[in-house]
Amino acid sequence: MLGVLRGLAFATLALPAYAERIDATLPAGVEQALKSNKLGADTLSVVMLPLNGEGAATLVNADVSVNPASTMKLVTTYAALELLGPNHQWKTEFFTDGTLKDGVLQGNLYLKGGGDPKLNMEKLWLLLRDLRANGVVQVKGDLVLDRSHFIQPDLPAFDDDGGDQNRPFLVEPDSLLVNLKALRFVTRNDGGKVSVAVEPPLDRVRIDNRVQALPAAKCPGWPDLHYNPIADSQGVTVVITGKLHAGCNGQTYLALLDHPDYAAGTVRSLWKELGGSITGGDRVGSVPSDARLLAHALSPDLTEIIRDINKYSNNTMARQLFLSLGAAHRLPGDADDAQAAQRVIRQWLASKGIAAPNLVMENGSGLSRQERITAREMAAMLQAAWRSPYAAEFISSMPLAAMDGTMRKRLRETPVAGNAHIKTGTLKDVRAIAGYSRDAQGNSWAVVAILNHPQPWGAAAILDEVLVSLSSQQGGSQTARR
Template identity: 70%
Template sequence: MISFFRRLAIASLLLPLALSAAVSPANAAIPANIEKALKASKIDTNALSLAVVPLNGPGTSNFVNADVSVNPASTMKLVTTYAALELLGPTHQWKTEFHTDGQLKDGVLNGNLYLKGGGDPKLNMEKLWLLMRDLRANGVREVKGDLVLDRSHFVQPELPQFNDDGGDDDKPFLVEPDSLLINLKAMRFIARGEPGKVSVSVEPPIAGMRIDNQVKALPAGKCPDFPDVRYNLVKQFDGSTMVVTGKLPAGCSVQSYLAPLDHQAYAAGVVRAIWQELGGTIQGQDRLGEVPKNARLLVRAFSPDLVEIIRDINKYSNNTMARQLFLSLGAEFRTSADADDAKAAQRVIRQWLARKGISAPHLVMENGSGLSRAERVSAREMAALLKAAWDGPYAAEFIASMPLVAMDGTMRKRLRRTDLAGEAHIKTGTLNTVRAIAGYSRDANGNTWAVVAILNHPRPWGASAILDQVLVDLYRQPKQTSQTAQR
């Protein structure tokens, strides 16, 4: 009897391994067309991880190097946005508020004006203007005290600065997240060549920032493909000066998108500029601080629903908004044991995946955007997440957030004039050593597949064509007859 129970115990230990082997088939061969594309780009087949899973029709799953830990680049945003949909809910909103610790009388606020950020990923200029217009409509004209910025909503992690291609750190896609993120901290500089001079303007206007225009005007001529106009921010005790140099022919213009200011200077400068346009004044200084417990709420604005936020994140691969969302998950579920909101987000996403029965031993999340050298996942894990989302209650919202092949987002220029146009929702990922796609694609029979293809290679040149070939091969499924459909 003891021997029987011992054999039973051993069998029970081996059963999960047997089941795991059943659902984790060995590597299949790389399809011939994809292997040919890899060879054409001189990329080894081991550099490609592939997972293709049928979702609502016949077909055979295909896994190639699918259990290798790889850098997914911006396809990591799918993990962050899907987790947010289920954990925060599709109608989740962020709020931004103005408070005061003083009294309002005859348009004069005798006290400080507090702007409290709630982590809104999409607090743009229009929304801020409407919020301040509401403040003005509520009778505030002159503020006697300080403008106090409350940026305490997030417990920020200490993460290394990421700059994949070196050079200027002022690029908008490198903007760090912040509790009081306004307009993605972006500025649009416009240089226009006119007869005898070059004009330089900036949107939005920033109070306290001056422009030192040193651009040389050239006679009218052919406009260069890459105009010689350069920007250098000089910080001073009483504000900042943007020194603009270079040369530009008359009749030519160039736009440059930069994020040279820190979050505090940008937020305070924008608020003061808008308030001045609305006919108001702020007598005091700009400073950081938290809203006092006895402060009074003046006005409040809400963000769009989460479903609109994740559409911006996935369609256009917005790194800063993805990082805002990741920290928002941490802030929502933070406990005293969490060192910061990134650690809290990592914990809550792992717990959520475990509840869904998704094993993800390769998953490493640093900031949730994919703009990282540390983030990792396997193709099989990403495919499992896509299948879970397909079966989940918010499948339509999640799928619609991804770029539509040959039509919009980061896929708008790919696979044009092919049968795949409009047939797939695909999130892309790009770093210097990474090219990736992940999402949902229909085949010629109208059946939908989850597809993940991630290529990690020191020189991934031509890799986009390889990944496009994955989608083309997937689309060309054998014609489905009524008998195969019944099976």
């Protein structure tokens, strides 16, 4: 009991007057789920805090420092809503240091990134259309990429399981992040002939198609296809092997090029489709102070960005947002924008009366072995967000249980379906949920449940049981225990 309640003096979870009772035991269903999966109660931290109505707050292992996995994105996105504003946008711009006459640009074309987390193919295409509409057809100079917006931290590459480092969820942030640096490979067997297409089609990505065509049959959910990238001085060759039945197709996403190669290749590919040309080479550099603006594009509002981050747990976009917070509040003493973001988030929490001595933020996405928080600290932040002017935007950014995002397949045919906005978190030895849910009376609760264990088998079912137990709870019916 002392371990459960330790830290009440410094913890900032302020219970409403009608919820000053504390339950220091897990719901019976959760205890049984832990026992069934042979996990001890000390592996699970739980805080359930009533936000309106009656009920006893549940605090179990609430002050244990744990790895929250992707639930850390809630800290980053809520901080961004208040520190940047819900209508914050990022800017991407084309400049030139040359002259334009009769469609010919005599000079270099500069593409300056502003850290946009969602500069996708469609947005870049529209930006290039604007460039074309402004009279540019031929560029006689170089394509110069300005990636100076962020001061990047020197962080080790995340390698949780020793798997393929080309997986898109591992893409690192960049001032000029284009299309999340993703390549989509689509393999089809049309009438006995196998074809492979890659989108976007980049000169530095070549296909070596070795897929065996099979007769028509029922298409499997996961076709027998394997993608082996081989890098060389000219780019990368993707050797595709396996088998594919007639009438079937398969697709995968890979991140194979570095940020400059991907950005430059995509610009050139789309510009060529629009009838333009660039005769010079590609290089990284800064926009000259006397350069002239040719075209610019704005990102969607922050409200839309955080929806993508939280609904689908997008690590790269979360890291972009974290660095954007740092860049917007950078001070001369900050070594990089990650350090600046950590500082400003701590100051922001302190301004709300939230002391978070256990909070450790490395990249703001939860894709980290270093990041830490306690369930009490996370719940205190959720409680503050509930009172925020931007509560609606924040809550609606989270997956809706049994309906969308990373919760779309969970808790179907339970009372929780449609009644909880929950952010999930998953690492090799972490399973977590955090967000808002309702009890049997329709009252709202802040809920945090984080399980850390080397073998978290069955953890998703255990965390789901936390929400199921809460959904069946009658307000005010618990027995208070201190």
